[in-house]
Amino acid sequence: MNRSASVVTVVLLALVGASATYVLQRSSAPQIASEQRLLESRQLLDVMPAALYDNQPLEQPLTKLTEPVLRHSTLSGGYRATRSGQTVAVLLRSRSEGYAGTLELLVAIDANGRVLGVKTLEQRETPGLGGHIGEWPNAWLQAFIGKSRTGPTDAGWALKKDQGQFDQIAGATITSRAAINAIHDALRYFDEHRALLLGTGS
Amino acid sequence: MKRTVSLLMLVPLLGATQTFSAALGITLMLGAVLGVFAVCMSPLRERLTGTRALLASLTLAATLTSCADIVAQRWLLSWQQTSELYIGLIALHCVVLEYHGAFREPVAVSFKRCALFGALMLVVGGLREIIGYGSLGRGLSEHWQGLVLFPEGLHLFTLVPGAFVLLGLLLAVRQAWTRRNSVIKETHRP
Numbered sequence: 001m002n003r004s005a006s007v008v009t010v011v012l013l014a015l016v017g018a019s020a021t022y023v024l025q026r027s028s029a030p031q032i033a034s035e036q037r038l039l040e041s042r043q044l045l046d047v048m049p050a051a052l053y054d055n056q057p058l059e060q061p062l063t064k065l066t067e068p069v070l071r072h073s074t075l076s077g078g079y080r081a082t083r084s085g086q087t088v089a090v091l092l093r094s095r096s097e098g099y100a101g102t103l104e105l106l107v108a109i110d111a112n113g114r115v116l117g118v119k120t121l122e123q124r125e126t127p128g129l130g131g132h133i134g135e136w137p138n139a140w141l142q143a144f145i146g147k148s149r150t151g152p153t154d155a156g157w158a159l160k161k162d163q164g165q166f167d168q169i170a171g172a173t174i175t176s177r178a179a180i181n182a183i184h185d186a187l188r189y190f191d192e193h194r195a196l197l198l199g200t201g202s
Numbered sequence: 203m204k205r206t207v208s209l210l211m212l213v214p215l216l217g218a219t220q221t222f223s224a225a226l227g228i229t230l231m232l233g234a235v236l237g238v239f240a241v242c243m244s245p246l247r248e249r250l251t252g253t254r255a256l257l258a259s260l261t262l263a264a265t266l267t268s269c270a271d272i273v274a275q276r277w278l279l280s281w282q283q284t285s286e287l288y289i290g291l292i293a294l295h296c297v298v299l300e301y302h303g304a305f306r307e308p309v310a311v312s313f314k315r316c317a318l319f320g321a322l323m324l325v326v327g328g329l330r331e332i333i334g335y336g337s338l339g340r341g342l343s344e345h346w347q348g349l350v351l352f353p354e355g356l357h358l359f360t361l362v363p364g365a366f367v368l369l370g371l372l373l374a375v376r377q378a379w380t381r382r383n384s385v386i387k388e389t390h391r392p
Binding site (some may be wrong): 005006007009010013014016017018020021024025028031032035036039128 | 246249250251254257258261262264265268269272273275276279280283357
């Protein structure tokens with residue numbers, strides 16, 4: 001085969017390849033986007049039992065939280081989970097400083113101000129020590145389920161090392177402390193802005 | 203040639219076999235892409251030579267891998283996200299295997315080699331999942347949690363160094379096995 005014919009073959013192959021990829025990409029982009037949303041929401045929402053709510057919490061974000069800067073953490077957003085129109089839970093995204101970087105937690109709080117679940121969304125803690133906080137399901141974070149701002153008391157919202165009532169993640173005092181403070185902050189915020197968050201007062 | 207190819211095959215073998223389902227996914231994808239690549243390259247190989255053949259194989263490998271990646275994103279997104287890196291690498295596998303003439307061998311030989319490699323992938327993936335997570339078959343289906351054998355596993359084996367250790371142990375077992383067999387044969391000689 002002569003030179004020009006083989007060049008034509010290569011060019012043709014490149015054209016066919018590029019257009020096939022382009023067409024496939026174009027045709028499946030919507031499905032991929034919806035799959036991505038589904039996966040994302042599943043990853044976020046397994047923080048609480050699925051039977052609890054019947055809406056799409058991620059499509060009801062709580063934008064513009066008032067005074068989102070708290071004592072130890074900052075709230076970057078939230079979602080509202082409802083069941084037959086009634087708010088059953090509020091999910092708050094909380095960012096605080098861990099040992100090695102930002103620690104982002106998702107705290108699910110029910111309408112009575114009790115923790116439904118806590119999940120780590122982002123962490124840069126030491127692998128093998130504080131990094132355990134990123135595992136899911138997470139036995140340490142499960143210890144917070146059912147706790148509220150007032151039970152335990154403010155003094156109890158600390159590590160046993162600090163005369164509180166929570167165990168720490170072995171070898172990760174700073175990470176554990178950051179998480180406890182962030183969860184307590186979120187609960188305090190919920191209590192103070194309860195009506196607004198539940199969407200009943202305003 | 204052998205060394206480059208086996209070193210390159212080591213990458214998915216160690217990196218993408220965290221669980222049995224991940225290993226199965228990457229094995230199937232490798233098999234499918236390499237298969238289609240081999241079929242498409244065979245008419246081109248006779249017509250093109252040198253740089254042009256390499257260019258053609260590069261384009262073809264890139265096309266096939268991108269299409270496979272898009273298909274995986276569409277139907278198996280959660281698996282695709284954990285193995286994204288290794289899916290992209292399949293293109294490199296195609297080009298390197300082509301460059302070293304692996305597809306020019308008889309079909310039976312390459313088929314046997316592929317089957318062996320696939321079996322090794324699945325064995326490593328299965329063992330890593332059993333030792334690392336204490337379960338087998340997690341993530342194969344949405345409604346099945348997998349066969350739970352132990353409540354907790356050795357974390358090391360879920361990481362790449364653990365896979366390396368496991369591969370070393372498997373090789374040691376194989377060597378011990380072949381050596382024992384040869385010793386028995388020798389002692390039974392008249």
